[in-house]
Amino acid sequence: MKIGYRFHLNSILQYFVDDLADSFLDKQARWHRERGRAQRESGMEEAKGVVKHVLLAKFKDSTPPDQIEELIKGYANLVNLVPPMKAFHWGKDVSIENMHQGFTHVFESTFESVEGIAEYVSHPAHVEFANLFLPQLEKVIVFDYKPITVHL
Numbered sequence: 001m002k003i004g005y006r007f008h009l010n011s012i013l014q015y016f017v018d019d020l021a022d023s024f025l026d027k028q029a030r031w032h033r034e035r036g037r038a039q040r041e042s043g044m045e046e047a048k049g050v051v052k053h054v055l056l057a058k059f060k061d062s063t064p065p066d067q068i069e070e071l072i073k074g075y076a077n078l079v080n081l082v083p084p085m086k087a088f089h090w091g092k093d094v095s096i097e098n099m100h101q102g103f104t105h106v107f108e109s110t111f112e113s114v115e116g117i118a119e120y121v122s123h124p125a126h127v128e129f130a131n132l133f134l135p136q137l138e139k140v141i142v143f144d145y146k147p148i149t150v151h152l
Contacts, residue, residue: 043151049113050110050111050146051111051112051114051117051145051146052108052110052111053108053111053143054106054107054142055106055107055142056141056143057137057139058104058105058138058140059136059138063136067136071133072090074132076090078125078126078129082120084115086112088107088109089107089108090108091105114144
């Protein structure tokens with residue numbers, strides 16, 4: 001009798017757990033549908049499978065130009081060493097607005113997901129490179145974002 005009772009209780013509990021999970025998944029799916037509809041109606045759409053990792057840097061005055069060039073090449077080579085890193089671009093400030101706050105270089109890496117950035121950050125090749133790169137910087141900002149396309 002106890003075995004049957006326990007089995008029945010487990011069945012009831014499983015029913016409620018399944019019902020709760022279904023309810024959660026329904027709400028999550030509805031949220032994604034509503035979010036997608038709201039983005040379409042506003043003319044904006046989040047890019048699928050793209051996350052950008054942007055690093056703004058100002059190298060120390062004591063870092064010679066040839067060392068900066070080697071560090072940039074090392075950064076670019078991470079795309080060959082870290083699988084989730086899909087692309088790399090860099091550049092120097094050319095703005096006439098003088099709002100750079102002292103930052104001179106920008107480095108942009110492309111990933112397919114936020115999880116890919118997490119894998120990149122902990123990857124041994126990135127850790128080794130960061131230990132060479134970061135000490136040469138006077139200041140740095142890192143910003144990760146999912147691009148949003150505006151449809152007019």
